[in-house]
Amino acid sequence: METPTQEWWSAAEIADARLPDLPTTKRKVNQRAKDEGWDRQPGKIRRRKGKGGGLEYHYSLFPIRARLSLIEQPAEEPEPKRSREAAWADFDSLNANAKSKAELRLQAVRLAAECEGAGMTRSAAVAAVALRVDASEKSIWNWLSLIEGVAEADWLAYLAPKPTGGRGKVAPLDPEFFALIRSDWLRLEAPSLTSCYDRAKRVAKKEGLPIAPIHRVRKAIKEKVSKPTEIFLRKGAEALRRYYPHQDRDKSALSALECICGDYHKFDVFVRWPGEALPVRVQGVFFSDIYSGKILSWRLSLTANSHTVKLALGDLIERYGIPDAALLDNGREFASKAITAGTEKRFRFNVLKDDAPGLLPLLGVNVHWATPYSGQSKPIERAFRDLCDRVAKHPAFEGAYTGNKPDAKPENYGNRAVPLEEFIAVLTEEIEDHNAREGRRSEIAFGRSFNQVFEASYKSRPIRKATEEQRRLWLMGAEGLNASAKNGELKLMGSRYWAEWMYRIAGQKVVGRFDPDNLHAGLHVYDLEGQYIGHAACVERGDFLGVEDARELARKRNRFIRAAKEEARASREYSAAEIAARLRAAGQDLQPDALPEAEVIRLVTPHDKAPKTPRLQQTNHDQDQDHENRLEAQIARLEDRRKPQPNDDDPEVQFNRCIELERLDAEGHPLTEEQRNFMQDYQRSAQYRSFLRMRKALGSDE
Structure with a gap:
């Protein structure tokens, strides 16, 4: 049998080798x-050298399978020392x-090093240190081996226990079992780890x-699932976005008035x-100044709409001036074409190249869009939180408060509803208090109120004011108003509007721009082509028995009649007598026309059965025949009149007639005074401009 690479083994090494x-x-x-x-086998056991001592056993004492595994698998190389990092x-x-623990070990090895530096042997130094610290000599020998060849500045890191810790190795977690639990746990339903573990156990047993x-x-x-991964898979993308630190904007x-912020708020x-x-x-659109935080204007409505936004912007511009920029919510009421058409990065509605610019681009206001569903992107949300507390929960509205969410309704929910006038009065008072309250802690206020911050900056910057034409841009438009055929009077929402110039639009359809919250301010009247015509004042109602109202109306009527009479007299350069005299003078030079001699004579053949008449009767018959012929000619002319004639009131006929007169005038043909007056009057009409644009767009039919 071959000899393994490592012959002598300690008990710890045998256990670790498995x-x-x-x-x-x-x-x-x-x-x-x-x-x-x-230990009783001679030559098979020996004292271990180096740190800690102990016994080592020869591999020949191992069972046969253990010895074979040592020969088949070479012993592992000793673990290299960790790097400093x-x-x-x-x-x-x-x-x-x-x-x-690492700090206690560091104190022990430093004390051993000091003893060794004082002249003691290492063994004596280790023994002496073991008596002074709560550690055995074996442990101190192990600690000294850990820092062998290591700089003293790094001893603490090398003496620390390893992160894995524990006695012996722990069996690794089965990856499939862990994958079952992790996949089940990382869901938007956010199940508990215990339930996921119990389900995975059932699968693992099977x-x-x-x-x-x-x-x-x-x-x-x-250890293996990061916090961003957990938030994204268990709470969603929006929660992950909120997890990232927000930005503080300076x-x-x-x-003041350099940038405003606008948004809608629904009151509880x-x-x-x-x-x-x-x-x-009710809902309200509010605009505040970003620099100071002051609420500049507001309007109420039943729903969020662009008309109310325009009116609130108009109130702001009318009172304070035109801002340089606006930070708006990305809702449909702010992104409508009436407000922001022509703005870059406007991702609402179809963007067309020929869209008319909206109100803010026309006024030169740069539009910035707030991040959708991000309250911290709109500074006005802080003011809304204040209004929720001080307006919705006002004591005057007791019993009318709805709660800020369905599961937070008060006990007296729905007991009463507040009249609109009372709600507006309380809201106005609280907004004024919101602007005037001192002790604000923003980086601009420093204890001042929003009004004080705004006024201090407003005085020192140039302000752009709106012209009279620009003021009409934010008024609400009512199209297709029918002017009275009698005097051009207009009726809208139960009110009547009239001005002296309105006889010119009698019987026509026009467009009126108005403020729905101030109908008594009058109407600005435009034609259907969008051209401004004039202003019509509201005709106020008078007291039924009021004498002063009747006298005021009589004075206005008399002024109108006098002005109309003066204009009428100025429009007649000649009196009727002067015109008649000139006609008589012109008629003296006229001579009666001589009866022309007939060049063609028609012979009438008498009927065969006609009785013979004497010569005198024949003459009378010829006269009767001439009279009959004249009657037939008159009948023929009457029949021609009954034939359908071209309708001079037809708009297309009038347009074609004007075009023909223009052509004749351009070619040098003389026109009568009546033809020239018709052509000049018709060229100034909206009908002529409409047909002319249609002909240019569609081409001539000729």
Whole structure:
């Protein structure tokens, strides 16, 4: 039999080698040697040299299968010493108890080194140190071997217990069994580890897989499954995004009205809205200044819509000016074409090249979009949290509070609903208090109120104000209003609107822009092509028995009549008598036309049975025949009139007539005054521009 590479073995080495027919623990190997009398075999046992001492046994004492395995498998090479980086990495992964043990070992080996440096032998130094510290000589010898050839600065890392620890090796966790538990545990339903372990045990028993205790599985989960993986697979992508540290954004570089923030908020209060049968939870669009935090404008509505957003923006611009930028929520009400059409990176609705610019691009406001479903991306959310506490839970709204979620309804849920006027009054008061409350702790406020911060910065920066034309951009539009055929009066939402110029749109359809919360401010009237026509004031209702209202109406009517009479007199350059005199003078030069001589004579052959008449009767007959011929000619003219004539009121006929007159005028043909007046008036009409654009777009039919 061949000789193995390693002939002498200690009890610990025999246990670690896990040889066939031999125990796998040091204690049982020593018990086996004692039972079989290995120490009584001459030449088969010897004292171990080096650290710790002890006994070594010759391999010939092993069972035959163990000796064969030593010959077939060469002995493993001794484990190389760890690198400095690996030793410190292992030390860093230890707990506090293990690190304290390493410090005690370091004190012992340093004391042994000092004794040895004082002239003592190493054995004497180890024995002396063992008496002073709570450790055996064998342990101190082992610690000295661990730091052999290591710099003193790294002794602590090499003396620390290894992270694996324990006596002997633990059987590894079966990968298939662990994969079953890990796959079941890493689900969005987030099952407990105990339930996953119990299910995996049933599968392991059926398939014959080794089952590990649950504490080892729990430890393996902590070691092999990272926290981001656990969050993503058990809580979702949004939870993983929130796990990443948020960014603190500095507002000190901004100034008042440089950037605003807008969003919708639904109040947790039942309100009686006019025209609604049941109580509703109103919504409001709010705009705040990002620099100061002040709420600048707000409007209420039943639903989130772009019209209310435009009106709230209009209130802000009207009072404070046009901001440089706006941070908006990505909801449909803010991303509508009426608000932000033409903005880059606008991922709502179909984006067309010929889209008309929205309100903010027309005003030169740069639009920034907040991250969807991210409250911390919109500073105004902090103000909403304040309103939830101070408005929704206001004592004036007792019994109307709905709770902030379905499972948090108060005991008095639905007891009452607040009138809209009362809700607006409380909301206005709380918003003013929100802006004026001192002691704010932001990086800009330093104990001041939002109003004070805003006013201090607002005074020192240039402000862009809106023109009168820009103010009409944010008003709500009502298309297809029918102007009265009598005087052009318009009716909208129970109100009447009229101005002196509106006779020009009598019987036409127009577009009116208005503020739905201030209908008495009047209408801005546009034609169907989008061109501005003028402003129509609201016709106020008067008291039924009010004398002053009637007098005011009479004064306005008299002013209108006087102005109309003056305009009428100015439009007549000649009186009727002057025109008649000029006509008489022109008629004196006219001579009666001479009757032309007939060049063609039609002979009428009398009927065969006609009675013979004398000559005088024949003459009368000829006269009667001439009269009959004239009657036939008149009848023929009447029949021509009954034929269908082209309809001069047909828009297409009028357009074709104007085009023909333009062609004749361009070729130098003289036009009558009536033709030229028709052509010039028709060229200024919206109908002419509409047909002209259609002809350019579709091409001429000629």
